[in-house]
Amino acid sequence: MSSRHRYHHGDLRRALTDAALALVGERGPKGFSLTEVARRAGVSAAAPYRHFTDKADLLATVATLGFRQLRAALEAVPEGGDERERLVRMGRCYVRWALDHPDFYLVMFGSDSKQPEHTELVRAAEDAFRVLLDAISAAGSSGVLHVEDPHRWAGSLWSVVHGTATLAIGRDLQHTGITTPAEDLAALTIGALLR
Amino acid sequence: MSSRHRYHHGDLRRALTDAALALVGERGPKGFSLTEVARRAGVSAAAPYRHFTDKADLLATVATLGFRQLRAALEAVPEGGDERERLVRMGRCYVRWALDHPDFYLVMFGSDSKQPEHTELVRAAEDAFRVLLDAISAAGSSGVLHVEDPHRWAGSLWSVVHGTATLAIGRDLQHTGITTPAEDLAALTIGALLR
DNA sequence: ACCTGAACACCGTTCAAGT
């Protein structure tokens, strides 16, 4: 309570990322301030610079955690049934995750994050992407889908779910009179795409 | 050159939006500062508040102009041939426009703009959306495409082009090894979708 | 090695005061 306790954090880096995660959830990528993160961790505004090169670096770390969470969610999509149906379920899962963590999602794809080609971030994003890629390859080799270029298919599906998610988060779908829930819209689009 | 000329703008509002347009093009939605816009227009930092309620209000004005430009580009897509082919061409046009004006595009869909439910912005966005909607309806009534809910189809196509465009702008496609140019990817996706 | 305190340059926004 009093400031006579000098903060001797065992792991300030961890405390800062935790605070950053919470702050992003509360105020979004907008209104996110490094100073506020430091304040919440109980340290001076200069302290974070001992652990992160930059505000962008801290945001990139947050984004990395986001991609890992998203990957875990996608991996948890049950197998079984038609491989095409699984792709539809994965699309639903992707959009649902994005809408459940809108600010998180915006940080992950915000231009703030990937300035310094943050290695871990790129890897985490690739890992999440690979889940989608594998599901497509599975559909291809099971013969239920004609796949010559998995990457191209993955690009198509990713565009669909990312586009649907971001338009939904920005309320653009509603503004233009699209009443279909985002998750259903993505599922319908993917279904048509794989037909 | 000297500051003894007191600026007696006939249309400061216009000068500010012009400066804002240029600044967005130079520095992107990031690094965009109201103070800098005022500086470029040759007025004090407080002057813009006589013409815009907010920084967000000025950005919303910029976004509005963007949607009008995009709409014009989409309307210029030639008719003729299969109506499905026209939808593919419109998709190409959309993605090309976005990649030609990436910062502009990010402002249009950035969360900064649509805080105050800016009326003109919403209308401009709707107008652009309607071009897509009309093209879909045309394909429906010509019988080349089975359309029961044009809005749902429009939502699908919009998700595809918006998703492709934003992933391309953020370099996410390249980072994940998708070598197909964004414009081609969108065209292929839409083609598969309408088949 | 890690953190503080003070400093710097920069914002967005408000408001009295000028013309």
Next chain:
DNA sequence: ACCTGAACACCGTTCAAGT
């Protein structure tokens, strides 16, 4: 009616100085 100047609260970042 429109703009300036000064002010306020807030940033991100740097750096000498403390422990």
